[in-house]
Amino acid sequence: MKILVPFKSVLDPYEAAAPGGSGATAKSVINPFDEIAIEEALRIRERGEATEIVGLTIGPAAVDEQVRAAMAMGVDRAIRVDDARSLDPYTVARILRVLVEEEGPQVVLMGKQAVDDDSNQTGQMLAGLLGWPQATFISKVEFLENKTRARCTRETDAGLEVIEVNLPAVMTADLRLNEPRYVSLPGLMKARKKPIDVRTCEQLGVKVQPLTTVISTARPPKRCAGMRVESVEQLVLKLKEEAKVL
């Protein structure tokens, strides 16, 4: 069984990064939800149910650092689509679709969303474009019937939902699926010897026409100090007239 793990490079959520900054000095990391997806793929391979894990990302050459981190974790090989633009989920899904059709995996496993734009759309759109079943927000996955089906536990607002999907399928990882392993230094050194297949959107025949444009980014307004009120009437008045929430 082959597993394709698309992942996105995002600014390190642990490092303070100013919104709207160039990001030139901020460190990037693999999107934490995608890292969970990679970890799950590795575990599936370690229990003998997958034979190959192919990483897939879109970004400029600087993203190779995250590609190597994925390979240091244990991804067998990786494809990077060389494109420095900020792409909307639909465009990303269209690019992924071409590569999924080329690679022919049984499972596409990715994070449920990226922590930078929080779109939570790419996996669903990819499944739609491919006409494959989808299991989103999974916290557990097991393969059934000679790996023709998968039973997935989904984390929903109503509780845990267990579904079965036919393979091939798209799965998106939720936070509690696993705790990713750390990249070891020997792994990092081995990763330097693994190939990165660099492609372009033109080669893949995908026309990139951004559907969304970021107009501006700003820090959320600072919280100001609270105030004490004398009575409920005064509270309601202030909520109406000053806070304008009633």
Next chain:
Amino acid sequence: MDFAWSDQQRELLDAVGRFAREQLNYDVIENDRNAVFNHEAWKKCGEFGIQGLLVPTEYGGLGQDPLTTVAALERLGYACKDNGLLFSINAHMWTAVIPLVFNGTEAQKRKYLPGLCDGSLIGGNAMSEPNSGSDAFALGTTATRQGGKYILNGSKIFCTNGPIADVLVVFANVDKSRGHDGITALLVDKDAPGFDASHKIEKMGVRTSPMAEVFFENCEVPAENLLGKEGGGTFLFTRSMTWERGCILASAVGSMQRLLEKCIRYANERKQGGQSIGKYQLVASKLVDMKLRVESSRHMLYHYGWLAGHRKAVYLEAAMTKLHLAEAWVKCAEDAIQIHGGYGYMTEYEVERELRDAIGAKLYSGTSEIQRNIIASLIGL
């Protein structure tokens, strides 16, 4: 001399920082209070690749050069708050791994190094004795050759990693009439008959790094455990001690940087008399001095690492690096408490521990006074 990191070095350093930040900082206050060594963290460090940084790849290491190694240890010290764990790792690397890399036979390297790199084995050395500290080569422990083995008698003190070590590099004299030329290094396994390292010693700082008093009572060591030549112990000790002096406080530079950042944050947040305390010149001045100490320490460390990697003589530089970094670390930790005021004195703030952890640096690997003696003798005094 070039201290601009290549992409590969930067990747390695970032990986060390992230690993340490996420994997090593739990139970540090409790473990310090109860003097508990974090075995799990040790194992993780081994699997991650810390203990094998300098070891050639054919013996399970990463084959990194000294400059990259000290920079990696600096990053480790920055991101990991368990100074005791790092002290144990340092003792292991400089007093057991380095002598094996440089003086071990092929069989000894194959037997010990892979385990010492991957975290499954813990090493250390036993040199200091109750009556032989700064005058290290006046040691009284004896090793007598009897057929295919050496018989050791004597005792050692301040043996870092003693209670947890699988193998120790022990220095003993094979013939006291030969003085320094009789000193010999032997690899002693923890299960050697007549070996006892169970007497733990309580101490002020780096409490998560266990230390023991070690006894040899007709302790039998196979002759193939001779490390280097018989009588070659003085040379072997001096070589590994030079590495130790140059590198052992690499993690302290990271610790100082962490303290500096913590103090700057606090000096900006803490308001007294209507302004941040950092606006008071007496506080600002402390922080500037701290910054200078961190930067000068880092430059000396990298300079030492570069020289060691280019096979230059580093005896003087090792002593100067050790002396400056030890004094700088203690002063930084002391100032950090002063800047934090009463809070800095409280365990919860994790500043007072840094001072207790730092003070030993002026004692181990040669006291500050011994480093000054060495430097004085090498500058023509």
